[in-house]
Amino acid sequence: MVTTRLDLDRIRAAREVIDPIFLDTPLYQPDALGRELGCAVSVKLETANPVRSFKGRGTELVASELAAQGRTAAVCASAGNLGQALAWSGRRRGIDVTVVASRGAPAAKLERIRALGAELELVDGDFEMARARAVDIADERGVRRVEDSLDIETCEGAATIGLELASDASSVDTVLIALGGGAMATGVGYVLKTLSPGVEVICVQPHGAPAMTRSWHERRVVTTDSYDTIADGVAGRYPIPEVLDDLLQVADDAVLVHEASIVTGMRLLLERAGLVVEPSAALGVAAILEDRDRFAGRHVATIVCGSNVDLDAYHRWVGA
Amino acid sequence: MVTTRLDLDRIRAAREVIDPIFLDTPLYQPDALGRELGCAVSVKLETANPVRSFKGRGTELVASELAAQGRTAAVCASAGNLGQALAWSGRRRGIDVTVVASRGAPAAKLERIRALGAELELVDGDFEMARARAVDIADERGVRRVEDSLDIETCEGAATIGLELASDASSVDTVLIALGGGAMATGVGYVLKTLSPGVEVICVQPHGAPAMTRSWHERRVVTTDSYDTIADGVAGRYPIPEVLDDLLQVADDAVLVHEASIVTGMRLLLERAGLVVEPSAALGVAAILEDRDRFAGRHVATIVCGSNVDLDAYHRWVGA
Incomplete structure (x- = not known):
């Protein structure tokens, strides 16, 4: 087992x-x-x-849970794919999604996060810096932080x-x-x-x-x-x-x-x-x-x- | 209707x-x-x-029918995709597949037809010449000719x-x-x-x-x-x-x-x-x-x- x-x-x-x-x-x-x-x-x-x-499989679960709880916002750090997926799942459920990413992430990923209607905040530094910034934003705004792999x-x-x-x-x-x-x-x-x-x-x-x-x-x-x-x-x-x-x-x-x-x-x-x-x-x-x-x-x-x-x-x- | x-x-x-x-x-x-x-x-x-x-959808029907009839061979003319699909469907059912194609067909298609174990016969001229040659082969060998769109x-x-x-x-x-x-x-x-x-x-x-x-x-x-x-x-x-x-x-x-x-x-x-x-x-x-x-x-x-x-x-x- x-x-x-x-x-x-x-x-x-x-x-x-x-x-x-x-x-x-x-x-x-x-x-x-x-x-x-x-x-x-x-x-x-x-x-x-x-x-x-594949990230939509997870963000669908997160976003439907948020919607069931009546939450209207979420933030995540992303290398690019989680952010797109959360933006997609959130958009369909009226959830405002903020994505924090490294300025060095692939332009295609950043562009598609924006195109899906998410707020995109870029940080200098790598993915771990984006993770740290997402923690701050969640605290400041009192919104759910979606943490890839931990959640x-x-x-x-x-x-x-x-x-x-x-x-x-x-x-x-x-x-x-x-x-x-x-x-x-x-x-x-x-x-x-x-x-x-x-x-x-x-x-x-x-x-x-x-x-x-x-x-x-x-x-x-x-x-x-x-x-x-x-x-x-x-x-x-x-x-x-x-x-x-x-x-x-x-x-x-x-x-x-x-x-x-x-x-x-x-x-x-x-x-x-x-x-x-x-x-x-x-x-x-x-x-x-x-x-x-x-x-x-x-x-x-x-x-x-x-x-x-x-x-x-x-x-x-x-x-x- | x-x-x-x-x-x-x-x-x-x-x-x-x-x-x-x-x-x-x-x-x-x-x-x-x-x-x-x-x-x-x-x-x-x-x-x-x-x-x-998409051609496998059709060749699966053809090949399962041939197998049910106890037939062991088939021939088709192909621009390249039907031939691959018939070769794939035939191979799984023990049907020898011959594909006739134009020498001018994309090399990738011809190569994959061969790789799937089909006999490939190339003709000079275009697809309609391959069609004519497939008719001859079917007659000569007495095998089923698979005619795309007609069948x-x-x-x-x-x-x-x-x-x-x-x-x-x-x-x-x-x-x-x-x-x-x-x-x-x-x-x-x-x-x-x-x-x-x-x-x-x-x-x-x-x-x-x-x-x-x-x-x-x-x-x-x-x-x-x-x-x-x-x-x-x-x-x-x-x-x-x-x-x-x-x-x-x-x-x-x-x-x-x-x-x-x-x-x-x-x-x-x-x-x-x-x-x-x-x-x-x-x-x-x-x-x-x-x-x-x-x-x-x-x-x-x-x-x-x-x-x-x-x-x-x-x-x-x-x-x-």
């Missing part, structure tokens, strides 16, 4: 609350990608929705991906999950370890932003002074203790990958599967590239978690 | 035969695309499956897209459908006109391959001596009389678009929705671009029907 903060019944019930546009996303094998990687690769595509990432709704929303994998990916040996704050990894990992305990759960993070992975290996929170990676969606320095505790229960391994592998992963997803993805969504493919023997002949599923990328940077990276 | 060769009960039953991997595809509004085009735009994404086009399974398979649109796109005013041989247009159009008669059905074809559109307007088969378009998936010269008859029952309009609009459509789908598509899949957006006033303020759905494109050509077209 896997014991985390998450609850399987609540996760099942979440499917009734989340807009169906975020649920039952495509899961399929682009053969050409698998041939290139030497294993069967299934992609779970989380980008074909209005916010182009159980963000984990349990992401966990609905796990329900879909558990029911549709019966032949999968391993699931590769991008690791940032940990909402997706703990959510999907919890459901898999509960419903499909034989499936291996591997988290993938960049060497350039390794705090949570190091923490998982050392079984205690390890912070870093900075991060440096193109995978902006998973970059942070301060792992949340409660999330680490959960991750220790559900992950079989946590690996780090190099920037060059992330770039190659993005290129292969374009060339072999026709998918434009943001760097964080290529972490799974990067992990296969860095350890081909480990995955050879196996059936590996990877969650393509977002496609919000600045195209100029994308073209520079993939050389196309 | 709309009367065509198609049958609603058979189309509903088809959902039980078609591999779920091709069904219930994403339907969503990429806001940024709509803002650019001046109307609400929903995309029905038919590319997130193992053959990267009712190809239309009724595509028509399952219409079921999904009719149930999920209640607020849609207009559906834009790429028009080639007519399987998708008659299939989707038939279901919409039967279940959602208020939805306008508009077919879109390139000026460079206008035979079916001209035929629709003149209400008789009009052939052309040649075609010249980057939208290889919809290029043909000889409309099939039975398909034209059906199309006359279900289409409200058929419009022609210029190559430059197709290219701009592909670029906008990339820049505003993060989607890499083949030219035929951009015909709907091209139609909006060429007649913005007609669609202003309306809710338009467009079927993104395929993403099998040679990346070199793609980059050349979209300038990225």
Whole structure:
């Protein structure tokens, strides 16, 4: 029995609350990608929705809860995808959303947060500075702060991906999950370890932003002074203790990958599967590239978690 | 009552035969695309499956029928997508598939047909030459020839897209459908006109391959001596009389678009929705671009029907 903060019944019930546009996303094998990687690769595509990432699954839960409580405002720090998703979910329920982000976040993400009608506040410094500023704003205004990975709704929303994998990916040996704050990894990992305990759960993070992975290996929170990676969606320095505790229960391994592998992963997803993805969504493919023997002949599923990328940077990276 | 060769009960039953991997595809509004085009735009994404086009819906029906009849071989002419789909559906059922294609078809399509284990025969000349050669092969070998758009399974398979649109796109005013041989247009159009008669059905074809559109307007088969378009998936010269008859029952309009609009459509789908598509899949957006006033303020759905494109050509077209 896997014991985390998450609850399987609540996760099942979440499917009734989340807009169906975020649920039952495509899961399929682009053969050409698998041939290139030497294993069967299934992609779970989380980008074909209005916010182009999986984050809507969690923000739908948060926003419906806020609406039920009669709340009319919320604030979150975001690397860019949570902010878009909260803006989308909030807009439909009359909730004013404020997003705090780093000035260095991808322009495409910032632009889409604004386009969805959210108030966007930019901070100098990295994601952790945005997190600190969101705390202040929530205190000043007395509004709910949505904290990615700490707030159980963000984990349990992401966990609905796990329900879909558990029911549709019966032949999968391993699931590769991008690791940032940990909402997706703990959510999907919890459901898999509960419903499909034989499936291996591997988290993938960049060497350039390794705090949570190091923490998982050392079984205690390890912070870093900075991060440096193109995978902006998973970059942070301060792992949340409660999330680490959960991750220790559900992950079989946590690996780090190099920037060059992330770039190659993005290129292969374009060339072999026709998918434009943001760097964080290529972490799974990067992990296969860095350890081909480990995955050879196996059936590996990877969650393509977002496609919000600045195209100029994308073209520079993939050389196309 | 709309009367065509198609049958609603058979189309509903088809959902039980078609591999779920091709069904219930994403339907969503990429806001940024709509803002650019001046109307609400929903995309029905038919590319997130193992053959990267909608054609699997029809070939699943064909192949399961062949298997039920104990047949072990089939041949088809293809611009590239039908061949991949028939190869995929046939492989799973032990059916040897031969695909006849023009030597000028996109290399990516030809390569994937081979990779799926089909026998590929290339002909000099265009798609109509491949069609003629497929007739010969079927006669020589005594095997079933699968004729796109004429064979009712190809239309009724595509028509399952219409079921999904009719149930999920209640607020849609207009559906834009790429028009080639007519399987998708008659299939989707038939279901919409039967279940959602208020939805306008508009077919879109390139000026460079206008035979079916001209035929629709003149209400008789009009052939052309040649075609010249980057939208290889919809290029043909000889409309099939039975398909034209059906199309006359279900289409409200058929419009022609210029190559430059197709290219701009592909670029906008990339820049505003993060989607890499083949030219035929951009015909709907091209139609909006060429007649913005007609669609202003309306809710338009467009079927993104395929993403099998040679990346070199793609980059050349979209300038990225």
